[in-house]
Amino acid sequence: xxxxxxxxxxxxxxxxxxxxxxxxxxxxxxxxxxxxxxxxxxxxxxxxxxxxxxxxxxxxxxxxxxxxxxxxxxxxxxxxxxxxxxxxxxxxxxxxxxxxxxxxxxxxxxxxxxxxxxxxxxxxxxxxxxxxxxxxxxxxxxxxxxxxxxxxxxxxxxxxxxxxxxxxxxxxxxxxxxxxxxxxxxxxxxxxxxxxxxxxxxxxxxxxxxxxxxxxxxxxxxxxxxxxxxxxxxxxxxxxxxxxxxxxxxxxxxxxxxxxxxxxxxxxxxxxxxxxxxxxxxxxxxxxxxxxxxxxxxxxxxxxxxxxxxxxxxxxxxxxxxxxxxxxxxx
Amino acid sequence: xxxxxxxxxxxxxxxxxxxxxxxxxxxxxxxxxxxxxxxxxxxxxxxxxxxxxxxxxxxxxxxxxxxxxxxxxxxxxxxxxxxxxxxxxxxxxxxxxxxxxxxxxxxxxxxxxxxxxxxxxxxxxxxxxxxxxxxxxxxxxxxxxxxxxxxxxxxxxxxxxxxxxxxxxxxxxxxxxxxxxxxxxxxxxxxxxxxxxxxxxxxxxxxxxxxxxxxxxxxxxxxxxxxxxxxxxxxxxxxxxxxxxxxxxxxxxxxxxxxxxxxxxxxxxxxxxxxxxxxxxxxxxxxxxxxxxxxxxxxxxxxxxxxxxxxxxxxxxxxxxxxxxxxxxxxxxxxxxxxxxxxxxxxxxxxxxxxxxxxxxxxxxxxxxxxxxxxxxxxxxxxxxxxxxxxxxxxxxxxxxxxxxxxxxxxxxxxxxxxxxxxxxxxxxxxxxxxxxxxxxxxxxxxxxxxxxxxxxxxxxxxxxxxxxxxxxxxxxxxxxxxxxxxxxxxxxxxxxxxxxxxxxxxxxxxxxxxxxxxxxxxxxxxxxxxxxxxxxxxx
Numbered sequence: 001x002x003x004x005x006x007x008x009x010x011x012x013x014x015x016x017x018x019x020x021x022x023x024x025x026x027x028x029x030x031x032x033x034x035x036x037x038x039x040x041x042x043x044x045x046x047x048x049x050x051x052x053x054x055x056x057x058x059x060x061x062x063x064x065x066x067x068x069x070x071x072x073x074x075x076x077x078x079x080x081x082x083x084x085x086x087x088x089x090x091x092x093x094x095x096x097x098x099x100x101x102x103x104x105x106x107x108x109x110x111x112x113x114x115x116x117x118x119x120x121x122x123x124x125x126x127x128x129x130x131x132x133x134x135x136x137x138x139x140x141x142x143x144x145x146x147x148x149x150x151x152x153x154x155x156x157x158x159x160x161x162x163x164x165x166x167x168x169x170x171x172x173x174x175x176x177x178x179x180x181x182x183x184x185x186x187x188x189x190x191x192x193x194x195x196x197x198x199x200x201x202x203x204x205x206x207x208x209x210x211x212x213x214x215x216x217x218x219x220x221x222x223x224x225x226x227x228x229x230x231x232x233x234x235x236x237x238x239x240x241x242x243x244x245x246x247x248x249x250x251x252x253x254x255x256x257x258x259x260x261x262x263x264x265x266x267x268x269x270x271x272x273x274x275x276x277x278x279x280x281x282x283x284x285x286x287x288x289x290x291x292x293x294x295x296x297x298x299x300x301x302x303x304x305x306x307x308x309x310x311x312x313x314x315x316x317x318x319x320x321x322x323x324x325x326x327x328x329x330x331x
Numbered sequence: 332x333x334x335x336x337x338x339x340x341x342x343x344x345x346x347x348x349x350x351x352x353x354x355x356x357x358x359x360x361x362x363x364x365x366x367x368x369x370x371x372x373x374x375x376x377x378x379x380x381x382x383x384x385x386x387x388x389x390x391x392x393x394x395x396x397x398x399x400x401x402x403x404x405x406x407x408x409x410x411x412x413x414x415x416x417x418x419x420x421x422x423x424x425x426x427x428x429x430x431x432x433x434x435x436x437x438x439x440x441x442x443x444x445x446x447x448x449x450x451x452x453x454x455x456x457x458x459x460x461x462x463x464x465x466x467x468x469x470x471x472x473x474x475x476x477x478x479x480x481x482x483x484x485x486x487x488x489x490x491x492x493x494x495x496x497x498x499x500x501x502x503x504x505x506x507x508x509x510x511x512x513x514x515x516x517x518x519x520x521x522x523x524x525x526x527x528x529x530x531x532x533x534x535x536x537x538x539x540x541x542x543x544x545x546x547x548x549x550x551x552x553x554x555x556x557x558x559x560x561x562x563x564x565x566x567x568x569x570x571x572x573x574x575x576x577x578x579x580x581x582x583x584x585x586x587x588x589x590x591x592x593x594x595x596x597x598x599x600x601x602x603x604x605x606x607x608x609x610x611x612x613x614x615x616x617x618x619x620x621x622x623x624x625x626x627x628x629x630x631x632x633x634x635x636x637x638x639x640x641x642x643x644x645x646x647x648x649x650x651x652x653x654x655x656x657x658x659x660x661x662x663x664x665x666x667x668x669x670x671x672x673x674x675x676x677x678x679x680x681x682x683x684x685x686x687x688x689x690x691x692x693x694x695x696x697x698x699x700x701x702x703x704x705x706x707x708x709x710x711x712x713x714x715x716x717x718x719x720x721x722x723x724x725x726x727x728x729x730x731x732x733x734x735x736x737x738x739x740x741x742x743x744x745x746x747x748x749x750x751x752x753x754x755x756x757x758x759x760x761x762x763x764x765x766x767x768x769x770x771x772x773x774x775x776x777x778x779x780x781x782x783x784x785x786x787x788x789x790x791x792x793x794x795x796x797x798x799x800x801x802x803x804x805x806x807x808x809x810x811x812x813x814x815x816x817x818x819x820x821x822x823x824x825x826x827x828x829x830x831x832x833x834x835x836x837x838x839x840x841x842x843x844x845x846x847x848x849x850x851x852x853x854x855x856x857x858x859x860x861x862x863x864x865x866x867x868x869x870x871x
Contacts, residue, residue, distance in 0.1 A: 021705040029696040036663055036692050040685065043670035047606075048677065055831070056674040058608045060862035064668075068612055071664040072657060079653040079699070086703030087646055093708060094642055143479040144572055146637060146712065150778025153709040157638045159573070160478060161566025164639045177787065181637075181712045181780045183472050185479060186401045189783035241399070 011172040011197075012152040017089045019153070024085055028078055093154065097167045100133035107138065107145035107158045108290040110187030110243075111230030112178065118207070121295045123229040124193040129203035130173050136166040141290065148181035149195060157182050170197040187243050190233040222307025225300055229292065237311055244289060245282050251309045256283040270305050345745065345842035359444035360845060364451050365430030366743065371455070372422040376729075379414035380808065382406050387767075387801040390794045393786050400784035404470040405485075407782060411473030412490070416497050417458060419728055420586060423593035424539070425454070425504050427735050428532045430743060432508055434836045435526045437517025437854065439846045442510040450503040457496030464490040472782055474583075477564035477575040481556045488557050491550035498543045501589075505539030508532060517835075519854035523617070526834045526858050527610065530617040531596025534624035538585045538592075542628070546582035549575065573638055580631035588627040590724060591691075592620055594731025595662055598684045601738055602666050604832040605681035606673030609859040612665040619658035626655050636707045645704055652702040659695055663688060678830065679753035683734035686761060690726025694719060697772065714793075715775025721768045733760075733811070740815070741829050745842040746822030752814040759807030766800025834858045 010016045049056060103126065104115040114126045128134050138147060138158045147166060148155040156166045170176075180191035198206065226232065226247075234244035245255075253265050258281040263269055272279055274296060277289035296304065346362045355363055385406050389397050398406065429447065433440050441447050464486035471480040471487065480487050512533050516525070553575070555561050562568025564575045603610045610616065632640060632648030666688060675681070697719045700706045710716060740748050774793035779786055786794070828837035835858075839847060 018705045018709050021703060022700065022709070025699050025703060025706060029699060032660075033692060033696055036667060037689060039667050040670065040688060043667065043673070044675055044677070044685065047670065047673045047675045049674045055607045058606070058674050058862040059672050060609055060860075060864040061611065061668075061672070062609045062859075063612045063615070067668065068615055068661070068665075071660060075660045076657055079656050080650075082699055082703050083650050083653045086705040086707075087649065088705075090645070090704035090708065091642075093705065143482065144476060148712070148778075148780060150709075150713075155637045155708050155711055159566070159639055161572075162639070177778075179778070179780045183404075183476070183479070183782040185483070186404060186470070186784075188404075189400065189780075189785045 009151045010153070011170060011174070011176055012149075012154070013169040013171055014089070014093050015151065015153045017092065021085050021089050025082055028082065032075075093167070095167070096135065096165070097133035097169065100135040100167055102135045102137055103128075105136050105138040105147065105158070106141060107147070107180070107191075108141045109143065109185055109288050110180070110191040110233045111290065112191070112193040113290075113295065114193075116207075123295060125196060125228060126178070126193060127196045127198060127203060127206060128170055129200045130170060130197050132200070133167060133169045137163050138166065139163050142288075143184050144182045145180045145184050145191070146182035148179045149176055150179070151176045155181055170195070173197045173199060187233050218303050218306040219310050220307075221300075222303035222305070225296065225304050226307055229296065234289070244285055247308050248311045250311065251305075255280075257281060258283050258285075258287075267305050270308065271301050274301055274304070343745075343840065345840055346845045347745070347842055348845070357448065359440070359448060361429050361433050361441045361444065361447060362743075362843060362847075364447050365426055365428070367451055368421060368429060368454070369426035371458070372418045372426055375413050375417040375458075376422070377812075379410055379418055380805070382410035382413065384801055384805060386410060387798040389784070390786070391798050393788045393791055393794075395785055398784075401470065403784035404472075404782070405468040408469045408472055409465070412461070412469065412494075415473055416494055417461070419590045419724060420501060421454065421497075421504075423597070423728070423732055423735065424508070424532055424535050424589065425450070425501075427597070427732075427739065428508065428535075428593060429504075431739065431836060432511060432529060432532060433515065434839065434843060434847050435529055435834055436512065436515060436520060437835050437848065437852050438511065438515035439848060439851070441507050442514055443507050446503055446507055450500045450507070453496055453503070454500035457493045457498075457500060459493075460496060461490055461493030464493060474579060475550075475553065475575075476579075477553065477556070477572050478566075480553060481564060488554045491554050495547050495550050498547050501539050502543045505536035505543075508536040509540065512536075517852050517854050523613065524854055524857045527599040527613065527616050527620075528593075528596035528834075531592045531599065531620045534620040535589050535592045538589050538624050538627065542582045542585040542589075545578060546586075549578040549582065552578070573635070573640065576635055576638055577631070580634045581628075584631040584634065585624075585627040587723070588623050590728045591731075592623060594687065594728040594735075595620070597731045597735040597738070598666060598687050599662075600832075600834065601680050601684040601734055602669050603859045603861060604738075604830050604834075605676045605678060605684075606670055607831070607861045608669055608671075608673040609861055610665070611668040611671075612661070613857065613859065615661050616665055619661045622658040623655065626651070626658070630655060633702055633707070636704060637711050649702060649704050649707075653699075656695070656699070656702075663692060663695075676830075678737075679748065679750055679757065680734050680738035680830070682754065682757055683730055683737055686757070687727060687730040687734060690722055690730060690764070694722030694724075694726055697722065710775055712781055713775035714771040714779045714781055717781050718768050718771035718775060721771070725768070726764060736815075738830070739836070740818070741825030742836055742841050742843065744819055744822070745825050746818050746820075747825050747829065748818045748822060749814050752810060752817075756807050756811035756814060759810060760804060761807075763800050763802070763804030763807050767797050767804050768800070770794075770797045770800065833860060 010019055102117065106113040106115065112124050113121055115121045136147065138156070139162065140158045140160045142160060145158040146155060147158055152168050154166055154168055156164050158164055174197055176195040176197070178193040178195060180188055184191065234242050236242050236246045237248055239246050239248045250265050254262050255265050256262050263280055269280065275291060275293045277291060278287050281287045346360055355367060358364060389403050395403065467486040469485045469487060469490050470483055471485065475487065512529060552563050556563055556565065562570045564570045564572050566572060599610060599616055630648060630652045632644055633652040636645050700710055701716060701719060737748060737753060770793045774790050777790065779790045825841040827840050835852060836843070
C-alpha cells in the first residue's frame with residue numbers, strides 16, 4: 001500500500017494476472033465509451049438545429065437489421081471473452097496451492113487472530129515467508145467479516161459456523177494492509193491487520209525464536225502488547241469514548257457493572273476481564289469483547305496491567321454517557 | 332376530439348381546479364396521485380441527499396471528527412434506505428408513471444383508481460413506520476446482512492415492517508399498471524403502437540409484482556429471527572447466513588431494473604421528440620425492456636462472488652451477468668442511431684437525456700469489472716462499487732428522472748420552466764456529479780473499502796475531492812429545485828405541445844383536464860412518425 005497507484009502495488013503471484021484482466025476490460029470499456037460518446041457528440045454537433053430555426057426535414061429511418069445484428073453480435077463476443085478471461089484467472093486464485101503452509105484465521109468483532117501450526121497465536125499481524133504459498137483457513141466467531149488485501153487482489157468473506165479459504169504466494173517483502181471488507185458494526189473500519197512478508201531465513205528465526213523479546217521494561221512491553229493485540233480498536237488510552245471503556249484512569253477505580261453491582265478495578269479484575277470478558281460487563285457497554293485466553297500469556301497480562309497502571313487514576317468517566325453512543329452494537 | 336389548446340383560457344386549471352386537502356387526499360385521479368407521489372419522493376430525495384452530504388462531511392478527514400463511527404454507520408444506512416426505498420424505486424413508476432400511463436395509452440384513468448389511492452396511503456404509512464424506526468436508527472447498511480442485522484439492537488424489526496409496507500404499495504401499483512396497459516388502451520393502439528415508455532413501465536411492473544413478495548418474505552423471516560429467535564440465518568442454530576443474501580439479492584437485483592427501466596423509457600420518449608426522427612429499432616427497444624426484466628432475475632448471485640458460494644455458482648452467475656450487457660447495449664446504440672440525421676434541439680429535457688446516456692454508459696461499462704470474476708474479487712465492496720452504483724443509479728435513473736421532470740413539467744403544471752436556469756443547474760450538476768463519483772473509482776481501485784467510518788490517510792486526497800464535488804452537486808440541485816418552485820408560480824403559461832411531441836399527452840391541454848380526454852382518441856399509427864416518408868402510413 002506504499003504506492004500511490006494500486007496497479008504497481010501487485011505483491012502476490014496472482015495479483016499481476018488480475019491486473020491483466022483489469023487492463024483487458026478497461027481497454028474494451030474505453031473502446032465502447034469512445035465509440036458511443038464519439039457518435040453521440042458528433043451527431044449532436046452535426047445535426048443540431050439553430051435556435052429559432054424551423055425543424056429540418058428528417059429522414060424516416062426506423063431500423064437497420066444489419067446494424068442491429070452488428071451491435072448485438074460484436075458486444076456478445078467481447079463480453080464472453082471478458083467472462084472467459086476473468087473465469088480462467090479466478091480459477092487460479094481459487095485453486096488450492098499444493099504444499100501451502102496453513103494459518104488459521106479467526107475473525108471477531110473487531111480483531112483478527114492468526115493461529116500458526118505450532119499453536120502460537122498472534123493478533124492483527126500475519127507473518128509469512130517470501131515466495132512460499134500460504135493457505136488461510138478462516139472462520140468467524142460472530143458476524144460476517146471479509147479478508148481483503150488490496151495489494152494481493154484477494155477478498156474473501158469469513159462466515160460464522162463454517163470455513164472459507166484463501167490462497168496466495170507473496171512475491172514482495174514488506175508490510176501489506178488487511179481490511180475487513182464486509183460491514184461488521186461500529187469497529188468495522190478499525191478492524192485492520194498487517195501481513196509482514198519476510199525472507200525465509202528471517203521467518204525461520206521468528207518462528208523458532210522466543211515469542212516475545214525479553215528484557216524490555218514491563219510497562220513498555222505492556223504498551224506494545226496493547227497496541228499489537230487490537231485493544232485500541234475498542235479501548236482508548238486518553239479517555240476518548242469508544243466501543244469499550246477507556247483504559248485511562250481505570251486502575252484502582254470503582255467500576256459500575258451491568259448487573260448493578262460495582263467492582264474495584266484491581267489486577268485480578270483485569271486478568272479476569274482479559275480471559276473471561278463476559279464475566280463482569282461494565283454498565284452501558286456491550287458484551288462483545290473476545291477472550292484473550294491462549295493469546296496473552298500470564299506474563300503478558302502482567303505486562304499489560306503494568307502499562308494500564310501508568311495511565312493514571314484520573315479522568316474517571318460516567319459509563320451512562322457512553323451508553324448513548326454505543327447503541328446498536330449488540331443484542 | 333381532444334381538449335383544444337386554443338380554447339384554454341387563463342382561468343383554466345385542468346385537473347388542478349379543485350382545492351383543499353380532501354380533494355387531494357381522497358382523490359381517485361391518477362394525475363393527482365402521481366403528483367402526490369412525486370412530491371413525496373422528491374422530499375425524500377432531498378432528505379437522502381442531505382444524509383449523503385453528511386457522509387461526505389465526515390469523510391473529509393481520515394479519523395472520526397464530526398460524528399462517532401456508530402453515528403456514521405447510521406448515516407450511510409439512512410442514506411441508502413431512504414433513497415432506495417422511498418425515492419428511487421417509487422419516483423418514476425409511481426410518480427411519472429401514474430400521471431402519464433393512462434394519458435399515453437388514451438385512457439381516462441388507471442384500471443383500479445381506488446386501489447391506486449390505497450397504494451399511496453400504504454406507501455405513506457410505510458414511510459411513517461420507517462421514520463418511527465429512527466428512534467433507534469439502523470446501523471446495518473441498506474443490505475441488512477445477517478447475522479449482524481439479527482444481533483444489533485437497532486430497530487431492524489420496525490424498519491423491516493416499514494419496508495414491507497412500502498413493498499406492498501409497490502406490488503399494488505405494479506398490478507394496477509399491468510391491468511391498465513392490458514385493458515385500457517385506446518381503440519387502435521396495438522402493442523406495437525404503444526409509446527416505449529409504456530413498454531418500459533410494463534416490464535417494470537412485472538418485476539415489481541414478481542420480485543417484491545420475496546423481499547417481504549425475507550423481512551418477515553428476519554423479524555421472526557429477531558423476535559422469536561428461530562435461527563433461519565444463524566449457524567449456531569443450524570441456519571445459514573448466506574441464505575439471507577440469496578433471498579435479499581433475489582429481490583434487490585431485479586429491483587435495480589425497477590429503478591433503471593422507467594428512466595430508460597423516459598429517454599426513449601425524449602430522444603425522438605427532440606430529434607424529430609422516428610425512434611430507431613422500436614421492437615428491439617421494446618423487447619430489450621422485457622429481456623432486462625427477465626434476465627434481471629437470473630443474476631442476483633453476482634453480488635456474492637466473495638461471499639463463499641460454490642465456485643460453480645460463481646461461474647454461472649458471472650456468465651449470466653454478461654448477458655445483461657446485450658439488451659442494455661441495444662438500447663444505447665438505438666438511442667444514438669436515432670440522433671443520426673435528426674433535427675436536434677438542445678432544450679433542457681434533451682440535455683438531461685444525453686447526460687443520462689453519457690453517465691449511464693460509464694456506469695454500465697464499469698459494471699463489467701464487477702461482473703468478471705477475477706476483477707470483482709479485487710474491487711468488490713470497495714469505493715469502486717460505490718462509484719459504479721452511483722453512476723448507474725444517480726447518473727442513470729436520477730438523470731432520467733430529471734429529464735422526465737423537465738420534459739413533462741409544462742404538462743403537469745401548465746407552466747414552462749426557465750430554460751436558462753435549467754441549463755445552469757444542469758452544468759453545475761454534471762461537473763459536481765463527476766467530481767464526486769469519478770474519484771470514488773480511483774479510491775476504490777486503490778483499495779478503499781466502503782462503509783468505513785475511518786480510513787487510512789493515503790485515501791484522503793480522493794475523499795476531499797469527492798466531498799468538494801458533493802458541495803458542487805448540491806448547489807446544482809438547489810438551482811434546479813429553485814427553478815421548479817419559481818416556475819410553478821412565475822413560469823410562462825405552457826402551450827399544449829411545447830416540444831412538438833407526437834405522443835397523446837401533447838394532444839391534451841396543459842395541464843390536462845380531469846378526465847384527460849373529452850372523447851377517447853382512436854389511434855391510427857405509432858407515436859414516432861416523425862420525418863418524411865416515402866409513402867404509405869405509419870409503422871408497422
